[in-house]
Amino acid sequence: MPDLTPELLLHGYSMGIFPMAEHRDDPDIFWVDPRLRGVFPLDGFHISRSLARAMRRTGFTVSINSAFADVVTGCADREETWINAEIFALYQALHQGGAAHSLELWEGDALVGGVYGVTLGAAFFGESMFSRRDNASKIALACLVDRLKRGGFTLFDTQFLTPHLASLGAVEIPRDAYHKRLEAALELNADFNSPSPATPQEVVQRMTQMS
Template identity: 70%
Template sequence: MTTMLTPETLLRGYAAGIFPMSEGRDDPEIFWVDPRERGVMPLDGFHISRSLGKHIAKEPFQIRINTAFDAVVEGCADRDETWINGPIATLYSALHRAGYAHALEVWEDKTLVGGVYGVTLGAAFFGESMFSWRTNASKIALAYLVHRLRVGGFTLFDTQFVTPHLMSLGAVEIPRAMYHAQLARALGQEADFTRAPEMPPVQDVIQRSTQTS
């Protein structure tokens, strides 16, 4: 399948509700995944702890958009077990150059310390992966990402699967049929990932997030 998969077929896959994975970094093959239960982050249900809200308010990092897309993908793949192989990284790089894939980056001075990347179609954002080399960097990335998606007019934030980390921030699982219905609505709408400024006022980022103890 690797030789047949192109950026165009990748976008068609997302529009059909499926996404690609590989068995590992050194496995050249790519397969499609269509989970029975789909992970999504409700954009009005994102929540953070009070301590994290205070940490975000201190603005410990700089947020940038699409200045180091390939480095974010590399950071996401830099772990013992990864589904990101060479062909997948190449495909997302091509989607980025075509304007369909975006990265939100977390910087500490001149060092990239975290980030998240994904694909956009209509008003859907398909979150692919994230990484963190500093405490709370990935949670801060998600807070800024959710704000960006809200401002940009997105209605669906697809996380593919849920993890305890994502569930602690509000992610939920929904049945495949419900996901496909939400996807169909989102694909018929327009949104703009670049509408929000790179570093919006920090209070704008945290004020709409439910803060828990």
């Protein structure tokens, strides 16, 4: 693989592939194009009664793009991670260029959860998330789905389907179907930054009214 640059990375996303490393100390990066792709239907987020109750009662606050590097660090802070030093630097460069974004969850001044990803057209490519409190990752995802819907996005790519994501409404689709959805999303415009900030309470109210 040629040396990765932010521009080459975005080109890869536009073709439906994304980079990974085997582990944090592995200098080699490879492209991935799964046969089955995880996606989150933006009208299909599953909010259980317990999650809805937690969101109504939570004291967590939400911010956007205020601690991108800390979110990526939080995502890499686990026993096994594909985020090596080069990948960290590349996404930091994409963030500085306006193509990578983070959503943060705070408990007072403490960062307790978050998610980050890349945007192209009306596609959001979710990269990773982390949680340091009960329900933090679920609440962060709910707030992210709400933001993507209000920002005009049509595709939320989760790359792979995990049991955690499946429990919240994510599904798998074949590679060909994913590429068709991606092509359509790249023809559209969306804005991650424009929606006004929403609290977990506002998000759960919108989601439960629609269900």
